[in-house]
Amino acid sequence: MVRKKNIAKKIGFYILVLMLVVFVAYPFAWMLSISFRYDTDAFEKGIIPERPTLRQYGELLGLVKSIREELSQEEQQMMELIKDLPPEQQEAFLAEITAQRKKETFPFLRFFKNSLFLAGISALISLIIAIFGAYSFSRLEYKGRGVVQRSVLVVYLFGGTILAVPLYQIFVKLGLFGSGTRAYIALIIIYVVQTLPVSLYMLGNYFRTIPYSIEEAAIIDGCSRLQTIFKVVVPLSLPAIITVYIYAFMIGWNEFLFVSIFARPYPEYYTLPIGLNELFNSAHAIWGKMMAASVMTALPVIIMFTIMEKYLTGGLTVGGVKE
Amino acid sequence: MTQSVKVSTLKIKERNLGWKLIIPTILIIAALIIYPVIYNIYLSFYDVSISPGKPNVFVGFQNYVDVLTDSDFWISFSKTLAFTLLTVVGSILVGLVVALMMNRKFIGRTLVRAMLLLPYITPLIAIVFAWRYVFLPIDGPLIRLLSTIGIVDPGVDLINNPNNAFWVVTIFNIWRNFPFVYLMILSRLQSISKTLYEAAEIDGANAWQKFRSITLPELYFVIGSVALLRGIWNFYKFDEVYLMSKFAGTLPLYIYEKAFLGVPEQGVAAAIATILFVGMMALIGFYVKKVLKW
Numbered sequence: 001m002v003r004k005k006n007i008a009k010k011i012g013f014y015i016l017v018l019m020l021v022v023f024v025a026y027p028f029a030w031m032l033s034i035s036f037r038y039d040t041d042a043f044e045k046g047i048i049p050e051r052p053t054l055r056q057y058g059e060l061l062g063l064v065k066s067i068r069e070e071l072s073q074e075e076q077q078m079m080e081l082i083k084d085l086p087p088e089q090q091e092a093f094l095a096e097i098t099a100q101r102k103k104e105t106f107p108f109l110r111f112f113k114n115s116l117f118l119a120g121i122s123a124l125i126s127l128i129i130a131i132f133g134a135y136s137f138s139r140l141e142y143k144g145r146g147v148v149q150r151s152v153l154v155v156y157l158f159g160g161t162i163l164a165v166p167l168y169q170i171f172v173k174l175g176l177f178g179s180g181t182r183a184y185i186a187l188i189i190i191y192v193v194q195t196l197p198v199s200l201y202m203l204g205n206y207f208r209t210i211p212y213s214i215e216e217a218a219i220i221d222g223c224s225r226l227q228t229i230f231k232v233v234v235p236l237s238l239p240a241i242i243t244v245y246i247y248a249f250m251i252g253w254n255e256f257l258f259v260s261i262f263a264r265p266y267p268e269y270y271t272l273p274i275g276l277n278e279l280f281n282s283a284h285a286i287w288g289k290m291m292a293a294s295v296m297t298a299l300p301v302i303i304m305f306t307i308m309e310k311y312l313t314g315g316l317t318v319g320g321v322k323e
Numbered sequence: 324m325t326q327s328v329k330v331s332t333l334k335i336k337e338r339n340l341g342w343k344l345i346i347p348t349i350l351i352i353a354a355l356i357i358y359p360v361i362y363n364i365y366l367s368f369y370d371v372s373i374s375p376g377k378p379n380v381f382v383g384f385q386n387y388v389d390v391l392t393d394s395d396f397w398i399s400f401s402k403t404l405a406f407t408l409l410t411v412v413g414s415i416l417v418g419l420v421v422a423l424m425m426n427r428k429f430i431g432r433t434l435v436r437a438m439l440l441l442p443y444i445t446p447l448i449a450i451v452f453a454w455r456y457v458f459l460p461i462d463g464p465l466i467r468l469l470s471t472i473g474i475v476d477p478g479v480d481l482i483n484n485p486n487n488a489f490w491v492v493t494i495f496n497i498w499r500n501f502p503f504v505y506l507m508i509l510s511r512l513q514s515i516s517k518t519l520y521e522a523a524e525i526d527g528a529n530a531w532q533k534f535r536s537i538t539l540p541e542l543y544f545v546i547g548s549v550a551l552l553r554g555i556w557n558f559y560k561f562d563e564v565y566l567m568s569k570f571a572g573t574l575p576l577y578i579y580e581k582a583f584l585g586v587p588e589q590g591v592a593a594a595i596a597t598i599l600f601v602g603m604m605a606l607i608g609f610y611v612k613k614v615l616k617w
Contacts, residue, residue, distance in 0.1 A: 013427075017435060020421060023498070024438055027453035028445075030464055034456065043462040129351070132344040140341030141334075148345060155356045157607070159559025161575040162596045165582050165589050166359035166366060193355040196348060225340055254447050256562040261583055273448040277566060280452065287456060294449035305444050309437070 035291040042287035056292035060108040108293050110268070111275035118184065118259075118271055119252030122191035126248050127241065129192070130199035135229055137200070138207040139215075156197040160257045168261055180269035183262040190258050195248035202247065206240035207233060243311040246304045253301060272297050360600065367597045371589035379590075386594035396577070396595065403574040406493055407558045411550050413497035418504025419546070423538075425505070426512045443502035451566045454495060458482050488568035495567050496557060504549050511545040512538070547615050551607070558603060574599060 034042055036052045044050060058064035082090050137149055167190060171177055176186040210233060218228045234241065256273040263269045270278065276293055367386055369379040390396050425436055442450065457465035460480045470477035481487040519537050528536070561575040569576065574595065582592035 013424075013429065016424065017429065017431075020424070021435060021438060024442060026465070027450060027457055028441060030457055031449070031453035045464075045467075047464070129347050133348040136341045136344035140337050140344070142338035142341040145341065145345075148349060152348070152352060155352055157555050157603075158356055158360060158600075159556070159561075159575075161559045161561050161578055162363060162600050163356065163359045164579070165371075165593045165596060166363040167355070168582070169366065169371065169589070170359065170362065189355065193351055196351060200348065225337070250444070250446075254562070256447070256566060257579070272446070273562075273566070276448050276452070280455075290452050291456070294452045298445045298449040301444060301446055302441070305440070306437075309440075 031291050031294055034287055035295045037288050039286045039288040056288045057296070060106060060289065060292055060296060062109060106279065106289055106293070107267075107270075107275065108296070111270055111272045112296070114269060114275075115253055115271040115273075118187055118191065119249045119255075122188045122252050123195060123245050123248035125188070126192045126195040126199050127245050130196060130203050130244065131229070131234065131241070133196075133200050134203035134207055135233060137204045139212070140225075152197050152200055160194070164257060164261060167258070171262070177262070180263065180266035183266060183269060186262050187255075187258060191252045191255060194255070195251050198251070199244045199248055202244050203237070203240060206237050210236050239308075239311050243308050246308055249304070250301055363593050363600075364597050366590060366593035369590050369593075371593065373587050373589065382590065386590045387598075389591060390594050390598065396574075399572055399574045399577040402489060402572050403558060406489070406496070406560075406564075406571075406573050407554055409493050410496040410500070410557045411554050413493070414501045414504050414553060415546060415550060417497060417501040418508055418549075419542075421501065421505045422508035422512055425509055439505060440502050442499045447499075447562060447566060450499070454491075454567065455482060458491065482568045483570060485570040485572060488570040489572065492564045492567045492571040492573075496560065496563055499563060500553060500557075504553065507545055507549050508542060511542055515541045544615070551610055551615070554610075555603065555607065559599075 029047055033047050033049055035056055036054070037044070037049045038051065038053055038055065041049065041051060055064060082093050085093065137145065171186040176182045176189075214236070215228045215232050218232050219225070223231060254273065255271075256277075259271050260274050263271070263274065267275075267278070272293075276290070276297070280290060366379070368381060368383060370382050370385075371379050421439065425432065425439070457463050458481050460466060461477050466475060466477055466479070466481075469475045475481070479487070481491050515538065519541075520533055523533050523537060559575060560573070561579060564571045564573055565576055565579065578592045578595050578599075581587070581595065582589050
């Protein structure tokens with residue numbers, strides 16, 4: 001009797017687990033499935049693609065030409081049309097066509113590069129500033145340290161929504177507006193600020209776990225304080241440092257509000273979130289390609305996360321409570 | 324004598340170094356967070372010009388009057404409150420149940436645990452498209468499924484319909500953020516001493532009684548803090564809502580539209596942001612005192 005009840009309980013539990021898995025994985029399963037289909041098959045029923053293809057990925061990465069380019073005889077027809085024109089005009093015409101094409105292709109790689117650049121650079125700057133700041137918090141004693149620490153904590157609670165208007169006004173006044181490059185400078189600065197408090201707390205918590213005696217030994221051996229940071233603290237906390245970098249990188253990789261404010265007029269400078277969103281709302285809303293692009297946007301982050309999972313989940317909980 | 328002088332110079336040196344290392348952080352945060360918050364309050368009293376040549380015009384409380392007499396503002400405000408409340412309660416309930424489940428040993432736990440983090444870590448833009456796809460009218464797989472059961476009409480566009488968009492973004496937010504809650508609760512669960520449960524078992528407590536009188540009180544503080552954090556973040560939430568559906572009608576979307584779309588009214592947007600900010604601070608103060616009892 002008791003055993004029967006236990007088995008029933010167990011089965012019930014596994015059903016619950018299964019429901020949870022479906023709840024979590026459902027959209028991901030469709031995303032993957034659609035990414036392996038031709039655009040024309042995007043609405044075939046059933047989650048297993050009937051005619052699986054890697055074409056979408058190939059096109060996004062620029063490895064295969066789009067179907068339209070391949071099927072149509074555009075190239076030959078065009079050459080036919082312009083063969084009577086003088087050579088300079090021919091050249092100008094071809095250049096214009098190429099430019100036109102470039103505009104029409106799905107600029108996934110460009111968005112990807114832009115995202116990589118912005119998130120990468122700003123996470124790096126934030127990390128460097130945070131290493132010094134966290135060391136100051138966790139090791140050096142001075143008046144006012146507590147106040148500074150708590151203020152950093154509090155400012156983390158101010159969301160981007162409240163800062164959007166004043167930051168826009170400030171950067172316009174500073175002249176960091178009006179070109180893509182200037183917009184990028186503004187964005188890097190903003191991303192650094194957005195990631196700095198998290199970086200500081202995660203690193204500070206980690207630095208406190210390093211035994212002070214190791215540093216003392218280095219100081220006795222003639223290291224200055226600054227040298228101990230580079231020769232002792234940084235090497236010993238490498239996993240934490242990489243974790244913080246990835247964490248800050250993820251924040252930049254995801255950012256949408258500020259990039260949509262500052263980079264809106266410069267499509268060349270779009271990052272993945274704004275670029276894909278704009279494409280989706282334009283003529284390029286093709287499900288197969290959108291899903292393949294989504295998978296490729298997610299992949300770097302998921303891979304980084306999996307490699308660093310042990311540290312990252314720890315950082316999430318530690319950083320989360322202390323933020 | 325020489326000893327003490329040496330110690331104190333060392334201390335001064337240390338203090339100076341401490342300040343030097345933290346100064347960049349202080350400058351950046353002061354210039355780009357504290358100052359903008361104050362500047363925002365200042366801007367809220369002006370008719371803010373968007374062309375650099377034209378100066379701002381002081382309008383006193385006009386922006387506030389405009390906002391507070393605008394019924395759209397109050398609708399957005401109540402939607403934001405409802406969104407915050409529902410998402411906080413929802414993600415905590417789901418997170419709690421999932422944490423209790425994952426605290427047990429079962430076959431495949433490692434794999435399930437890894438999967439559970441996916442909604443939280445996957446870049447927003449990627450999962451937004453996946454959600455938009457499954458919710459597509461007629462062809463979206465989730466709509467197909469729900470309409471076969473008879474819950475929804477297959478032709479309904481849940482995401483782009485202002486009446487339903489609110490519910491979609493609410494469920495989406497719970498789905499995306501429950502892993503954060505689950506992680507925090509799980510790490511607390513794992514630190515509860517087994518002896519407490521053993522003692523309760525000797526006293527003949529059943530599973531529910533153990534949960535009521537041991538687990539919940541032990542989790543009180545972590546749940547309280549998570550609710551606060553999620554509450555603040557969701558109150559301000561822009562990207563998750565806007566990218567999922569522009570029609571959700573919460574206040575951050577309202578600010579964004581006022582400030583950056585159409586004919587920008589940045590002074591009005593600043594006034595709304597200020598109201599949001601003051602409201603938030605008051606709520607936090609109340610919450611910290613009453614619920615967390617600090």
